[in-house]
Amino acid sequence: MTAHTMPMPDDISTIDLTCPRTFEENDLSEYWRQLRTTRPLHWHPPVGDAPGFWVVSRYADVMALYKENKRLTSEKGNVLVTLLSGGDSAAGKMLAVTDGAMHRNLRNVLLKSFSPHSLKPIIDRVRTNTTRLVVEAVRRGECDFATDVAEHIPLNTISDLLGVPTADREFLLSLTKSALSSDEEGQSATEAWLARNEILLYFSELVAERRARPTEDVISVLANSTVEGELLTEEVIVLNCYSLILGGDETSRLSMIDSVQTLSRHPDQWQLLRDRKVTLESATEEVLRWATPAMHFGRRAVADVELHGQVIAAGDVVTLWNSSANRDEEVFADPYVFDLNRSPNKHITFGYGPHFCIGAYLGRAEVNAMIDALRTYTTGFEITGEPQRIHSNFLTGLCSLPTRFQPDEAALAAYETESGARL
Secondary structure, three states, rough: OOOOOOOOOHHHHOOOOOOHHHHEEEOOOOHHHHHHHHHOEEEEEEOEOOEEEEEOHHHHHHHHHHHHHEEEEEEOOHHHHHHHHOOOOOOOHHHHHHHHHHHHHHHHHHHHOHHHHHHHHHHHHHHHHHHHHHHHHHHHHHEEHHHHHHHHHHHHHHHHHHHOOHHHHHHHHHHHHHHHHOOOOOOOHHHHHHHHHHHHHHHHHHHHHHHHHOOHHHHHHHHHHOOOOOEOHHHHHHHHHHHHHHHHHHHHHHHHHHHHHHHHHOOHHHHHHHHOOHHHHHHHHHHHHHHEEEEEEEEOOOEEEEOHHHHHOOOEEEEEEEEHHHHOOOOOOOOOOOOOOOOOOOOOOOHHHHHOOOOOOHHHHHHHHHHHHHHEEEEEEEOOOOOEEEOOOOOOOEOEEEEEEEEOOOHHHHHHHHHHHHO
């Protein structure tokens, strides 16, 4: 289903940001423009039994509130589904929904494994695997880029880091695709809950193995690290593995898929990329800005916060919309233009402030490797069928993208010769 531009209703408050269909079926560009211009702090009315919440749409405001960790907390949830249901059971234990000293200590433990130096062998493997998958797809001529290529890269990467056996990865992928979103509208909340619990149970078993026989992976690092003199509990380790497997998969995968659809619609930008008239680094940043897979994150106020003459009262839910901030005309020149040479490009696809995505360096490397492989081994591509959008009020992107490639025969021959020589 292709999104269409939503005609603006007389009452903008009738647009329901809690409903996945709102994002799946409509282009909300004009909605966000109006909010940024006339209602930078907008009160979203209650829906059903869920409470109302604040909607923050301007880049400067989103950045300021991401940095605000005294009067706003992540420990009551950080996405609409948990914020509106009253909280997150992982609060105080999982990095994404933990603040204060525990957040700093957990982040410092994980940074041992996510520094550029530690990630170098993983990123080398990313480039190798990405090249192989793209070459195979181009040689076949047609594929579903989402399921045949993109979904195999981030999950395998984060699985390598965590030490997930290869045989278990398809099972984990099916669970991650159900835990935060769905490929089909019909999935129930119970199915998503069961998927999340299956992931937790899986990692509980893996943690027990690493406690007994540690290796070099992230789970072993967590299992043998101490915070304030105490080993991390099994619950803390399992919850953070769960967070890493979800966070490490979704943003990169959805950005990669979006890049193919968007480049197919912008042949001038594709030609710049092919002709090496734009750097991979610049292209990567624009792909990430344009896709913005995580549409929002949220906080709950623990003290009153004044913004634009209104008061966010203690106890209120506040949602910070990356998808609007990354199109803010005050920050990005021609924000609705896809420009691979865009500079500066200070998008907030990975968030900002204390909860800035710990895997951002790795995510950038994955998208960079994909763009490089595409420009090297294919002269072009076209979308051959109707793309299918995921069903979510948190993530946006495609779960199916039928694609036909035109091969770069010289580059493919060189790759195959080099691969044969290595063998």
